[in-house]
Amino acid sequence: MNHLAEIRKDIDSYWKRLSSGGKSVVQLMEICGTHTVAISRGGLRSLLPEGLRLVSGPGCPVCVTEQSYMDAAVHLSGISDVIIATYGDMVRVPGSSGSLEQARCDGANVEIVYAAHNAVELARNRPDKQVVFLAIGFETTAPATALAIRQARDEGVTNFSALTAHKLVTPAMRVLLSQTDVRIDGFLCPGHVSVITGWREYKPIAEQFDKPCVVAGFDDEQILAGISEILRQLADDAPSACSVYPAVSADGNPQAKQVIKETFDVTDARWRALGVIPSSGLVLKGEFTNFDTARRFDLPEFETVEPPGCRCGDVICGRCLPTDCPMFGGQCTPREPVGPCMVSSEGSCAAYYKYGTKR
């Protein structure tokens, strides 16, 4: 018997125990865009028992970024001496006055970078321009921003700044668990966020809310192994935090945690659909405010206006599946997306659309 078959056998056996204990429905939430895509790509839902549901949470950094942030980015791209440096995922996200892609068609200078330090190099090579780096993402990505800002400071690259909207995962998990209209029996925790934070980060949540929090890797076997471990904990009535992903240690990457701590302060942050979550975001510490785009430029206030009819907010809170949105696949497609979940390569709607996920 191969490993995958063994894991499926375990899942079936835990499921039988849960069913005989009266549990006919279990709903698990993944909070990682890469998991969302891998689950759909692998058709993993079809391998699970009927009644075991997987819903997506706020695990796609682009999807949880407020529209007002996109509007600020598009506004900045319209300033003649500004170059926007961004990870590719952000380019097609619609703001209320269009996307960065459209702004680029209209002559704006928008450069895709694969690493934060490439944005600093861009600034060094273009001293006649202001390079604005769109710094979004969770704990995985925040250290790269922190190091880029430190590099800019150390090398005197003063025409570099970052428009920061980094977010922390566990405060959002707590908010989701306190929602009464969304059922979450356990979390499949993000693999690469956890490489930085360590799996012990989830222990207080597992203990306080009695919910399994299991970090999983990204191939089919690892995701199913994570699901199997959650079911085992539920069947044994022993929820805890752990990892089945070998790349993740209990305490994470100490250098990365340290550079986050030395560069950012924790602050309240506004999430799409979830509103303001206390202590869930990162803002540059006082000594780095010279590199804060929001301070360097006189930015207008942008109101958050969600596209009418778009249910991205409900999708990222696990309140509905992408296929429950009336726009899914009709008015909203990857070619002409209405909401961010259809744009981002890690968005739930894009994953459901691409892989034809039925349930």
Added chain:
Amino acid sequence: MCLAIPAKIESLEGEKATIDLAGARATAMTSLTPQAKIGDWVLVHAGYAITILNEKDARETFAIFREMEGLTK
């Protein structure tokens, strides 16, 4: 966005590593993994190596490794 890709360090100049990324040569910074050395497998995210991988674990773990092995068999 949190995608991280396993790669092998081919050479190292200060914190700048030349890596073999599924057959393609690229660069990554080792500022977050100062103990990384030539020949190590690392997980690269947004231009930075974020952890060092045990090669055995990595080979068992990642689908990409299996595909690479398939190519060389």
